[in-house]
Structure formats: C-alpha cells, structure tokens
Amino acid sequence: MPLAPLHHDPLSRFRARLSLPLIAAPMFLVSGVELVVAACRNGVIGAFPTVNCRTPEQLDAWLGEIETRLHRREDAEGKPAAPVCPNLIVHRSNTRLDNDLAVLLRYKPELVITSVGSPAPVLGPLHDAGALVFADVASIRHAERALEAGADGLVLLSAGAGGQTGWLNPFAFVRAVRAFFDGPLVLAGGISDGHALRAAQALSCDLAYMGTRFIATRESMADERYKAMLVQSSADDILLTSAFTGLQTNMLKPSIVAAGLDPDNLPAHGAIEIGRDIDVENRQKRWRDIWSAGHATSGVTDVLPVDELIARTLAEYRTSQSRDFRA
Structure with a gap:
C-alpha cells in the first residue's frame, strides 16, 4: 500500500484541549x-x-451524564474538557451494534474507536455525524484493511497490551505502519508512565493508550480485589493465552490460580468459554474472578485517584521531554 499523505492534522480540532497525548x-x-x-x-x-x-438506554443515560458533568466543569473553570471516546465492538456477535450506534449519532462524538472487526459498517454514519473513527488493529494486514475501509486513524495493539491483544513488537509495528500511513496512530501496549508515553511519540505515534494503570484508580469500576492484585503483581505475572476467548489475551496469572485453574496447564485454544458473546450480564458473571492486564502491571504500585495518576504522568512526561540525550 502506498503512503497515504497527511494534508492536515485531524487531531487539531481537540489537540489544544489535551494535557497529554493520551487515551484512557x-x-x-x-x-x-x-x-x-x-x-x-x-x-x-x-x-x-x-x-x-x-x-442502549443505559448508554444514552451514561453519555448524557458525562456530557452534563463535563459541561459544568467547563462553565466553572473555563477550560474545555478532553473528548469523550466511545468504543464500538463491531464483531457480528454484537447484536446491539446498530442500537448503540444510533445512540452515539445523537450525541455526535468527536472520536470513536472500533474493535474486533472492520470499521466499514459504521464509518459512513459516524463520518456524517462529524466523528473521527479509529480502528484498533493487531497486525499489518489488519491495519491495511482498516485504512482501505476508510478509517481515519489506527490503534496499534502491540505485544504487552492488556486483554485481547496483538503480538508484534511495538517498535517494529509502528515503523512498519508508518511506511504506508501518515495519519493518526495510537500505540497500545506497555505504556506505564510519562516516559513510555514520550517514547511512543518518539516512534511517531500521535497518541497512546494507558489501560492497566487506570484499572487501579479509585474511579474505575474494577473489583477492589482486582486493583489490589495489580498492585501486588508485576509483568512476570501476565500470561498470554488463547484458552479463555480463542484470541490471544493477556491475563493476570494470580486470578487464574484463584479461580482454581493451573496457568501452566490450561485447556486447549478457546476451550474455556468466557466472553464469547456480547451479553454483558453473562460476561460479567464469567469474568468476575478472572482478570486481564498488560505488561504495564509492573508500573502499578498503588491505587490512586485519576487526578493524581494523570498529574504524576504529566510530571514524568515533562521530565522525559527535558532530558538532554547525548551520544
């Protein structure tokens, strides 16, 4: 695929509202x-x-509450908040996709991320509503297909990302995609602090994901036992396995042990049927005690408020920027 020239900066519409080039x-x-x-x-x-x-009705309520609370903050402090970014599962197993999409279109999000499949079915309506659409991808071929479908940007799921992930080294993955795409790139996998975030930018990424660190925040919906396990674990406690979903997934080994399973002797590919559908209530029960996390687990040393985590990450990022690298 030839290099797609970037004639403008799609992120310019909200870049000034970001304190960090980061997506929770x-x-x-x-x-x-x-x-x-x-x-x-x-x-x-x-x-x-x-x-x-x-x-979908609860989705409408969530988006309405988020919009109201962020608008109040803007009124009180005079600074617009960073964008809200819904994530649509576009796999055929998501029977709610059309209904969820209809809700999003009413709220006209600035940015939407699609997962587990081609973004093609939702691109037209979301573009018409003014949204940028980023597709998460786990391979070079996935990246090419998403761009052929019309995605505005890509989230590169590299080795080390929590949950269902890719297998490519992030350095190799980013540089390979940059050979044919000059648009927005988001690096996912192993971003544990501001130094790693700065490294993602040095690779030519526009943004990065931080996931695992946000699990261990007071505002996350994660079980308190889950948060505590992250604090007690390291990257050595992460297991890449396809036993639970049929797809390569990074999981916390201690949670597998606590569920009565042997991480070194798990059943064959996809044999443990957890999360094979988009029925949230059933998946919630199945995933209640077996948890995912990424290699950034080593960077989780305490459970923080989001305010403090972002302030710490910003300080690290600025320190990394100010360093004088000499040969």
Whole structure:
C-alpha cells in the first residue's frame, strides 16, 4: 500500500484541549462514567466500551451524564474538557451494534474507536455525524484493511497490551505502519508512565493508550480485589493465552490460580468459554474472578485517584521531554 499523505492534522480540532497525548483505554467492565469524566476533565481522552452499559438506554443515560458533568466543569473553570471516546465492538456477535450506534449519532462524538472487526459498517454514519473513527488493529494486514475501509486513524495493539491483544513488537509495528500511513496512530501496549508515553511519540505515534494503570484508580469500576492484585503483581505475572476467548489475551496469572485453574496447564485454544458473546450480564458473571492486564502491571504500585495518576504522568512526561540525550 502506498503512503497515504497527511494534508492536515485531524487531531487539531481537540489537540489544544489535551494535557497529554493520551487515551484512557476502553476496558471491559472497568471504564465507566466516573473514570471517563475524571480523565476528560484532566485533559486525557476518556474512552469506554459501549457494551459496558447493559442496554442502549443505559448508554444514552451514561453519555448524557458525562456530557452534563463535563459541561459544568467547563462553565466553572473555563477550560474545555478532553473528548469523550466511545468504543464500538463491531464483531457480528454484537447484536446491539446498530442500537448503540444510533445512540452515539445523537450525541455526535468527536472520536470513536472500533474493535474486533472492520470499521466499514459504521464509518459512513459516524463520518456524517462529524466523528473521527479509529480502528484498533493487531497486525499489518489488519491495519491495511482498516485504512482501505476508510478509517481515519489506527490503534496499534502491540505485544504487552492488556486483554485481547496483538503480538508484534511495538517498535517494529509502528515503523512498519508508518511506511504506508501518515495519519493518526495510537500505540497500545506497555505504556506505564510519562516516559513510555514520550517514547511512543518518539516512534511517531500521535497518541497512546494507558489501560492497566487506570484499572487501579479509585474511579474505575474494577473489583477492589482486582486493583489490589495489580498492585501486588508485576509483568512476570501476565500470561498470554488463547484458552479463555480463542484470541490471544493477556491475563493476570494470580486470578487464574484463584479461580482454581493451573496457568501452566490450561485447556486447549478457546476451550474455556468466557466472553464469547456480547451479553454483558453473562460476561460479567464469567469474568468476575478472572482478570486481564498488560505488561504495564509492573508500573502499578498503588491505587490512586485519576487526578493524581494523570498529574504524576504529566510530571514524568515533562521530565522525559527535558532530558538532554547525548551520544
């Protein structure tokens, strides 16, 4: 595929509203109203999977509450919040996709991320509503197909990202995609602090995901045991396995052990049927005690308010920027 020239900066519409080039990653059963609002009011893009809401009606209520609370913050402080970024699961198993899309179109989001499939079915309506559409991809071929479909940007799921992930080294992945795409890139996988965020920019990424660190925040919807386990674990406690979903997924080994399973002797590919549909209530029960996380687990040392986590990340980012690298 030839290099697609970038004639303008698609992110210019909201870049000035960001304190960091960062997205609080959309995480199943973790990202909710409190986490999104806290991220956005601190200048970080707040993302959440629409399927975290039990129904399209609840999705409408969430978006309405987020919009109201961020508007109040803007009125009080005079600074616009960072964008809210819904995440649509576009896989055919998501029977709610059309209904969730209809809700999003009413709210006209600035940015939407699509996952688990081609963004083609939702691109037209979202573009008509003024949204940028980024597709998350796990391989070079996935990236090419998403761009052929018309995606505005890509989220590169590299080795080390929590949950269902890619397998490519982030350095190689970013540079390979940059050979044919000059538009917005988001790096996902292993972003644990401001230094890693700065490194993603040095690779030529426009933004990065931070997911695992946001699990261990007071505003996340994660079980308190989940947060505590992250604090107690390191990257050595992350297991890449396809036993639970049929797809390569980074999981917390201690949670697998606590569920009565042996991480070293899991059943064959996809044999443990957890999360194979988009029925939120059933998936919530199935995933209640087995948790995902990424290699950034080593960077989780305490449970913080989102305000403090972002302030710490910003300080690290500025320190990294100010360093004088000498040969």
